[in-house]
Structures are given as structure tokens and as C-alpha cells.
Amino acid sequence: MxxxxxxxxxxxxxxxxxxxxxxxxxxxxxxxxxxxxxxxxxxxxxxxxxxxxxxxxxxxxxxxxxxxxxxxxxxxxxxxxxxxxxxEFLPQPLSEAEVDALVKAAVEKTGAASMQDMGKVMGVLKPQIQGRADMGKVSQLVKANLS
Incomplete structure (x- = not known):
């Protein structure tokens, strides 16, 4: 609140x-x-x-x-x-390097190997990144890491 x-x-x-x-x-x-x-x-x-x-x-x-x-x-x-x-009311945005590191960590954490596991990875990332990065760009990064 x-x-x-x-x-x-x-x-x-x-x-x-x-x-x-x-x-x-x-x-x-x-x-x-x-x-x-x-x-x-x-x-x-x-x-x-x-x-x-x-x-x-x-x-x-x-x-x-x-x-x-x-x-x-x-x-x-x-x-x-x-x-x-x-x-002004949103948290500090993440840099591209920080987002990339979070994506790689989430892929490793979930054990994702293919595009079918994208939902798992996004589920882990969303609470960490919400409001701090563009979710569309994050989604593209996840796709790039899984393909």
C-alpha cells in the first residue's frame, strides 16, 4: 500500500x-x-x-x-x-545486461530446453521484472535463449 x-x-x-x-x-x-x-x-x-x-x-x-x-x-x-x-512511481528500470542475466538464470532454474518451456521461464521472470523492463523485449530474449 x-x-x-x-x-x-x-x-x-x-x-x-x-x-x-x-x-x-x-x-x-x-x-x-x-x-x-x-x-x-x-x-x-x-x-x-x-x-x-x-x-x-x-x-x-x-x-x-x-x-x-x-x-x-x-x-x-x-x-x-x-x-x-x-x-516516477515505477521502480528503476533494469539495464539490458541485467535483464539478460535474469533471463539466463531463469532458463537454468527451470531447466527449459525448448520453446514449449517458455511459459515456465516467463512465470519465473514476471515477478522479478514486472514494471522494470518491457515484457515484450523480455519475451524476445527468452525466445532467443530457447532456440
Missing amino acids: ELLERLKDAQKAAMKAKDKTRLGTIRLLMSAIKQQEVDTRQSLSDEDILAVLTKSVKQRRDSVAQYQSAGRDDLADAELAEIAVIE
């Missing part, structure tokens, strides 16, 4: 500073968290909140790509500003 408290404190600070972009982004995050709580009918742990934040960043990155391909740089800039706010 520490992450939720950090979000609430940041929301109060943004209100006092009259920072509309930051406040709007934090309110959207709080809304997404509340919606997840309503859907699951239980309060979310920090890991669950982290998953919501990660999903929000991914959605915004997809939006940025679409806006840039359509020539709408003004909308892309707004999404990038929201990503910057959300990333």
Missing part, C-alpha cells in the same frame, strides 16, 4: 502546485486503480498497482506511436508528459 500512499501524496502536492498535467495524470491512475479494485472486489497490493501503472505506460506508448505516425506531435507530447509522471 506504500505505492498508493505515494500517489495520494503526489496528488495533494500537484493540487497545491496547480500542476494540471501532473494532477490529471495522477487522477487517471487513481481512477484506474479504483476500477481494478471494484472489478476484483479487493484492495490492491503494491504489485497489483505496479501492474496497473505498467499497463498505463504501455497504453500511452502505443498512443504516442499512433499520434506520431498521424503527424499529431502535440498529442504525442501530451502522452509523453503523462508517461514521465507515471514513470
Whole structure:
């Protein structure tokens, strides 16, 4: 619940500073968290909140790509500003070398030998990497290590 408290404190600070972009982004995050709580009918742990934040960043990155391909740089800039706010609440991202080392360790730990074992490897990696690396890139690394 520490992450939720950090979000609430940041929301109060943004209100006092009259920072509309930051406040709007934090309110959207709080809304997404509340919606997840309503859907699951239980309060979310920090890991669950982290998953919501990660999903929000991914959605915004997809939006940025679409806006840039359509020539709408003004909308892309707004999404990038929201990503910057959300990333303040995510843990430090892992370097490529750290991700590669974690993938190799997970492959060894699970004894994975083929692509059929990819689910086992991803199951071990996801709790370690959630919110700290792009899971799509991690998936590609796992495929490269298993083939």
C-alpha cells in the first residue's frame, strides 16, 4: 500500500502546485486503480498497482506511436508528459545486461530446453521484472535463449 500512499501524496502536492498535467495524470491512475479494485472486489497490493501503472505506460506508448505516425506531435507530447509522471512511481528500470542475466538464470532454474518451456521461464521472470523492463523485449530474449 506504500505505492498508493505515494500517489495520494503526489496528488495533494500537484493540487497545491496547480500542476494540471501532473494532477490529471495522477487522477487517471487513481481512477484506474479504483476500477481494478471494484472489478476484483479487493484492495490492491503494491504489485497489483505496479501492474496497473505498467499497463498505463504501455497504453500511452502505443498512443504516442499512433499520434506520431498521424503527424499529431502535440498529442504525442501530451502522452509523453503523462508517461514521465507515471514513470516516477515505477521502480528503476533494469539495464539490458541485467535483464539478460535474469533471463539466463531463469532458463537454468527451470531447466527449459525448448520453446514449449517458455511459459515456465516467463512465470519465473514476471515477478522479478514486472514494471522494470518491457515484457515484450523480455519475451524476445527468452525466445532467443530457447532456440
